[in-house]
Amino acid sequence: MLRPVELEVRHLRALCAIADTGSVHKAARQLGMTQPSLTTQLRRIEQAVGGQLFTRERTGSRPTPLGRTVLTRARPIVAQMTELIREAKEAAGLGWSGPGARLRLGSTGSRAVPGWLRRLHRRLPDTDITFQTDVSANTLLRMVACNQLDAAFVHEVEGAPLRVPEGVELRVLVGREPQFVAVPESHPAARAGRAVAVPELAGETWMVDPSVDGDWDGLRQVFAAAGIDPRVVYGDYLSAGDLVAAGEVVTPCQPTSRPRPGMAVVPLAGDPLGVRLLVGFRGGAGLTPEGDAVFADLRAAYEEVAWSSPAYARWLTARRGLPVVA
Structure with a gap:
């Protein structure tokens, strides 16, 4: 209801x-x-x-x-x-459309970003659109509050709330996006094409990036709930894919992550780890027609990559649709 x-x-x-x-x-x-x-x-x-x-x-x-x-x-x-x-x-002195206008965007990593920018360039051909990434969602929201960015696409890990600065309003793109796990292609779950239970990965070495706000806290809570204490190493998610493919580590990943040779992206049974996907605007900006357009173009880009990601598309089909907030 x-x-x-x-x-x-x-x-x-x-x-x-x-x-x-x-x-x-x-x-x-x-x-x-x-x-x-x-x-x-x-x-x-x-x-x-x-x-x-x-x-x-x-x-x-x-x-x-x-x-x-x-x-x-x-x-x-x-x-x-x-x-x-x-x-x-x-x-x-602000404005996001028309000659001489500018739009400054930021994001934590997401495969939806290229499609977002492509749509915005088409919608706002006379606007100077700039973009930057940062692994820290809290840093991006502070940049919005300080008028260094107009909008930021970020994620908030369950159990690790973001610190939202005064003057920043959030719009929820996805109320709960499940986090999957990247495993070697030789892993039994990858070969069987099924979700893997967290206890099945107790003997694996997990890689996590501690600089990504909330990721380690959220993963630690998942381990505690599953009653496991696996070996954990720290690194960045860019290099994690190569180590996964080599059979050295497993790592949490976005469900839209693109598999590479030697690596498979599979759901975690029961979806124990989730994030909220949010867009932060300076107060009032998200209520304008331009703010609505920025949000709508991101939503369309996210839907595109979600349904084009095989493992996520199967997960969505089983649950009868994309959990996008209207």
């Missing part, structure tokens, strides 16, 4: 877009969303207000009497918020 949501400006903007275009499909395109995501969001909004807001007809979507009442109040709020953000950005 969908849980009620507190209405936000982005929800009101979505209602206005559906009313203006007369179609959920057209509104989703205007907002840079997928139609299923907007449909899910509309159902949550209707649950929050307690009634149906639009009727589906052959000619499109039309507001119900309740919908017209809500739209009467929503339109001035959306207009005022848009004007407020525009004036604030002008005062701060």
Whole structure:
């Protein structure tokens, strides 16, 4: 069952877009969303207000009497918020679209980043888009707070919350992404094409990168819950793949990780290790149409790499879909 949501400006903007275009499909395109995501969001909004807001007809979507009442109040709020953000950005010398505009992005490592940048370059051809990576999500969020970045795509490991600076707002891209494990291709789980239980890996040497915020803390909790105390070595995830392929170590990895010769990416049985995928914006920026577009392009890029990753695609298919937050 969908849980009620507190209405936000982005929800009101979505209602206005559906009313203006007369179609959920057209509104989703205007907002840079997928139609299923907007449909899910509309159902949550209707649950929050307690009634149906639009009727589906052959000619499109039309507001119900309740919908017209809500739209009467929503339109001035959306207009005022848009004007407020525009004036604030002008005062701060900010702007993400048009000639001379700039957009500064950061991210912890993710295969979704190239597709994200490709979509943004296509959407904002006149914008100077710069990008940088850092293994520390907390560092990237501090850079957003200090106006060194406009947005940062980061992950938060379960049991190891990020330190979110004042003035930074977070939007949740994926509420829980399971973390998989990279094992040698010769490992029984890799040959059988199945999920591997953590105790099966008790005799392996695990490699973890201690500079990645939360990774070691989260993994240590998984070991404790499984009642194992394996050997752990420290290193960086860039070199871990070669060591996995050589049969020297196993290492936790993102489910979208690309296998290489000699290495396989397999799920952990029971999904004991998970992360939240988040986008950090400076306060207010994530509520603008441009902020929505930046978020929507990242979501589309993530969906693309998720479904193109064989092990993750099988995991998603078994669970009937991608756990992306609308």
